[in-house]
Amino acid sequence: MIKILFVEDTPHDAELASRELKRSGILHEYQRVDTEQNLRAAMEQFGPDLVLSDFSMPHFDGLSALKVVKQVQPDIPFIFVSGRIGEEMAIESLKLGASDYVIKTNLSRLASAVARVLEHVEQRDARRRVERELRELNHMFSTFMENMPGAAFIRDEQGRFVYANHALDTALGLQRGEAIGKRLDELFPRQIADRLQAGDQRVLDAGKALQIVELVACVHGETHWLSTKFPLVEGEKSVRIGGMAIDITERMKVEEELLLRNRAIEACVNPIVIVDVQMPDMPLIYVNGAFESITGYSREEAIGRNCRFLQGGDTEQPELEKLRAAIREQRPASVLLRNYHKDGTMFLNELYIAPVSEGQGGAVNHFVGVLYDVTQIKRYQEDLEHQANYDTLTGLANRNLLNERVQQALIHAQRYEQMLTIVFIDLDNFKLVNDSLGHGAGDELIATVGTRLQNCVRAGDTVARIGGDEFVLLLINQNMQSGVSHVMQRVQHEMIKPVMIRGQDIVVTCSMGIASYPTDGSDAESLLANADAAMYRAKSSGRNNFQFYEKEMNARTGQRLALEHDLWGALENDEFHLLYQPQIELASGRIIGVEALIRWGHPRRGLISPLDFIPMAEHNGLIIPIGNWVLQTACRQMCELLASGLPPLRVAVNLSARQLGEKDFISVIRRTLDATGIDPNCLELELTESMVMHNVEDIIGVLKALNAMKIQLSLDDFGTGFSSLAYLKRFPIDRLKIDQSFIFNCDSDPDDAVISQTIIALAHNLKIKVIAEGVERPEHLAFLKQNGCDEAQGYFIGQPLAFDELRSMLLAGQEA
Numbered sequence: 177m178i179k180i181l182f183v184e185d186t187p188h189d190a191e192l193a194s195r196e197l198k199r200s201g202i203l204h205e206y207q208r209v210d211t212e213q214n215l216r217a218a219m220e221q222f223g224p225d226l227v228l229s230d231f232s233m234p235h236f237d238g239l240s241a242l243k244v245v246k247q248v249q250p251d252i253p254f255i256f257v258s259g260r261i262g263e264e265m266a267i268e269s270l271k272l273g274a275s276d277y278v279i280k281t282n283l284s285r286l287a288s289a290v291a292r293v294l295e296h297v298e299q300r301d302a303r304r305r306v307e308r309e310l311r312e313l314n315h316m317f318s319t320f321m322e323n324m325p326g327a328a329f330i331r332d333e334q335g336r337f338v339y340a341n342h343a344l345d346t347a348l349g350l351q352r353g354e355a356i357g358k359r360l361d362e363l364f365p366r367q368i369a370d371r372l373q374a375g376d377q378r379v380l381d382a383g384k385a386l387q388i389v390e391l392v393a394c395v396h397g398e399t400h401w402l403s404t405k406f407p408l409v410e411g412e413k414s415v416r417i418g419g420m421a422i423d424i425t426e427r428m429k430v431e432e433e434l435l436l437r438n439r440a441i442e443a444c445v446n447p448i449v450i451v452d453v454q455m456p457d458m459p460l461i462y463v464n465g466a467f468e469s470i471t472g473y474s475r476e477e478a479i480g481r482n483c484r485f486l487q488g489g490d491t492e493q494p495e496l497e498k499l500r501a502a503i504r505e506q507r508p509a510s511v512l513l514r515n516y517h518k519d520g521t522m523f524l525n526e527l528y529i530a531p532v533s534e535g536q537g538g539a540v541n542h543f544v545g546v547l548y549d550v551t552q553i554k555r556y557q558e559d560l561e562h563q564a565n566y567d568t569l570t571g572l573a574n575r576n577l578l579n580e581r582v583q584q585a586l587i588h589a590q591r592y593e594q595m596l597t598i599v600f601i602d603l604d605n606f607k608l609v610n611d612s613l614g615h616g617a618g619d620e621l622i623a624t625v626g627t628r629l630q631n632c633v634r635a636g637d638t639v640a641r642i643g644g645d646e647f648v649l650l651l652i653n654q655n656m657q658s659g660v661s662h663v664m665q666r667v668q669h670e671m672i673k674p675v676m677i678r679g680q681d682i683v684v685t686c687s688m689g690i691a692s693y694p695t696d697g698s699d700a701e702s703l704l705a706n707a708d709a710a711m712y713r714a715k716s717s718g719r720n721n722f723q724f725y726e727k728e729m730n731a732r733t734g735q736r737l738a739l740e741h742d743l744w745g746a747l748e749n750d751e752f753h754l755l756y757q758p759q760i761e762l763a764s765g766r767i768i769g770v771e772a773l774i775r776w777g778h779p780r781r782g783l784i785s786p787l788d789f790i791p792m793a794e795h796n797g798l799i800i801p802i803g804n805w806v807l808q809t810a811c812r813q814m815c816e817l818l819a820s821g822l823p824p825l826r827v828a829v830n831l832s833a834r835q836l837g838e839k840d841f842i843s844v845i846r847r848t849l850d851a852t853g854i855d856p857n858c859l860e861l862e863l864t865e866s867m868v869m870h871n872v873e874d875i876i877g878v879l880k881a882l883n884a885m886k887i888q889l890s891l892d893d894f895g896t897g898f899s900s901l902a903y904l905k906r907f908p909i910d911r912l913k914i915d916q917s918f919i920f921n922c923d924s925d926p927d928d929a930v931i932s933q934t935i936i937a938l939a940h941n942l943k944i945k946v947i948a949e950g951v952e953r954p955e956h957l958a959f960l961k962q963n964g965c966d967e968a969q970g971y972f973i974g975q976p977l978a979f980d981e982l983r984s985m986l987l988a989g990q991e992a
């Protein structure tokens with residue numbers, strides 16, 4: 177239904193026209209006005225689609241109406257329906273915008289005129305609508321293109337820009353629109369232009385859209401762009417290239433960084449894992465190469481599983497709870513776990529974990545873990561700890577650990593009122609083994625001794641090595657002295673078993689001192705010191721024995737230290753002298769020799785027995801110069817006897833183990849012989865069993881050299897040690913000396929008698945002479961004579977005499 181406004185003064189005419197239109201099927205409603213004022217009002221209120229106007233009216237006219245309508249709403253079709261008007265008027269009205277002219281008297285044309293006008297209006301409106309829509313679309317499109325962050329462009333076949341959006345101009349640093357009409361080579365360096373042009377060509381050749389990463393020279397230097405280019409087809413031919421490109425330089429940088437980080441994680445020597453803590457059972461979602469090589473599990477085997485497979489069946493680990501708590505509380509942690517390689521071997525894993533959240537303050541969705549195989553480090557630490565507490569050579573406790581154990585044992589002993597015993601053990605003549613066989617052999621010996629000691633004590637006891645050849649036993653729960661004695665005997669028994677070192681049987685003995693809590697001390701320091709004092713006592717009373725601590729030993733220790741101090745000056749101060757004890761041939765009763773016995777005339781303490789200072793001198797090394805002095809003095813004085821007109825007399829000189837072990841011992845002897853001029857046959861060197869049984873092969877060499885020099889050799893204290901008869905045969909010994917302990921009761925104790933008899937028979941069998949010492953009574957003499965002993969010495973035969981006394985006695989004997 178259209179709205180028609182009649183500008184007509186005659187209602188009847190308006191009605192006629194309306195009917196005519198209705199008859200022709202043009203549905204409408206109408207209003208009629210006949211003044212300008214009403215026309216304006218109706219234009220506004222009624223809003224007609226068409227105005228039909230009379231030309232001349234009493235109060236208004238058609239041309240004025242046309243002007244008003246065109247002024248108010250220029251698009252509304254305006255048709256004159258009037259009586260005849262002149263041709264000029266008609267042209268004028270069409271010029272002013274009238275759409276048609278229908279004569280009232282021929283209203284049959286009105287319907288077609290209105291229809292044509294309306295059709296025209298409709299077409300015009302449709303065109304306008306399309307134009308408007310196109311305009312809007314264009315606006316929208318250009319707004320879109322101008323505001324998009326990426327560069328958009330259209331180029332022709334020559335690479336000339338037909339369209340370039342704002343982003344493109346900005347990126348290239350151009351004025352708005354400056355790119356239009358320019359070729360690529362006018363905007364870019366040749367190389368880049370060629371590359372872009374080649375890209376365009378690829379798209380044209382392909383005839384479809386392509387994505388290309390291109391390098392573009394922008395205001396900020398060369399940047400990477402991801403271009404989507406497509407051919408724009410005109411007719412059959414692709415003549416233009418459309419494209420959109422975004423700057424991906426930053427993205428590429430980020431990608432490169434990510435790639436670098438990824439490569440770094442892959443190249444890391446430590447296993448790195450990532451766990452998804454939001455998935456059920458928190459599976460591994462990443463493991464690096466080091467994880468594979470260290471654990472032996474491949475990625476495929478590891479990913480998707482919970483890390484606990486690395487613990488194998490070893491799931492009761494205290495640190496695991498720490499790990500779980502850290503994951504629960506979403507915080508970093510480090511734990512030490514026992515993990516297992518695929519082959520089942522264990523490794524210690526120092527694991528560091530840290531939560532990874534989604535952005536700052538976001539939820540924790542992953543944990544990253546770095547594994548450190550610290551097995552070696554821990555082992556090294558343990559070794560260090562072990563070294564701090566254990567002796568490397570023997571594996572026994574060292575002084576540190578001993579002190580700790582003694583402290584603990586003391587606390588326990590105090591609380592439960594128990595006894596605790598410290599045994600200080602020092603090997604006899606260890607230095608000799610060390611010096612003659614070398615440190616390697618010494619070490620082997622010490623290690624064996626360590627093992628043997630360990631076998632002598634109970635599980636709760638401690639065996640410690642606290643110095644070169646010094647050991648300490650800490651015996652707990654030994655509540656009787658007899659029990660301790662029992663252990664000591666066991667130790668002695670174990671010790672004397674020969675040790676085979678470098679093909680040689682070596683026999684060691686030891687001296688032991690015992691101090692017990694609570695009787696001999698209440699703290700570790702005093703117990704150790706007292707055990708040491710007791711050990712020293714054991715040593716000086718003949719070695720190879722043990723001694724319980726007695727209170728006066730401390731005083732003796734003090735004296736000993738003072739004495740040792742004085743001993744250093746004794747030689748220089750000429751405080752030593754020799755006594756000579758005669759030795760007789762039993763068959764004839766003739767004095768055939770003397771034994772040189774050293775004495776120390778101490779300026780304050782008087783005469784000191786060699787038993788009190790020789791062990792000390794052996795300990796501190798003074799025995800070497802002292803021993804040399806004895807040798808020289810004895811030889812010199814024997815020559816003096818000769819000079820006094822007496823016949824040559826054999827002198828027996830006691831040797832200490834350390835002297836024999838000296839590398840230049842043979843040359844010392846040779847020099848002494850040369851310096852004094854004594855006949856080597858008149859010099860006898862007294863050795864003890866324990867001296868020669870250490871390091872047998874070397875000793876045999878030394879003895880043979882002495883033998884070749886015609887020096888006499890005798891074996892002292894025979895029967896008290898552990899001599900191997902097999903060796904005795906190999907020693908070039910001239911004389912065996914029966915120890916005085918057997919002589920003392922030889923006339924009353926059948927055992928001692930048998931021993932003495934056996935020694936005599938044995939020696940004679942080996943063509944070795946026998947001398948008995950300690951002959952104190954006539955019964956001794958009778959026994960020895962009866963049993964065929966060759967020689968003897970002792971208080972009954974003759975006391976040790978000063979040199980002058982000896983000379984006088986010998987001279988007197990000569991005269992008699």
Ligand SMILES: Nc1nc2c(ncn2[C@@H]2O[C@@H]3COP(=O)(O)O[C@H]4[C@@H](O)[C@H](n5cnc6c(=O)[nH]c(N)nc65)O[C@@H]4COP(=O)(O)O[C@H]3[C@H]2O)c(=O)[nH]1
Pocket residue numbers: 757772773774785786787790803806829830831832892916949950951952969970971972976
């Ligand atoms: N009960 C008893 N004893 C008798 C009798 N006749 C002698 N004696 C003592 O017995 C010891 C014998 O010397 P030894 O067994 O070699 O034992 C010696 C020897 O091993 C060592 N000694 C002495 N002089 C030297 C020396 O110049 N160098 C070295 N390295 N040791 C020496 O000191 C030890 C003790 O020497 P001395 O005190 O002089 O004691 C001497 C001597 O005085 C007797 O009838 N009955």
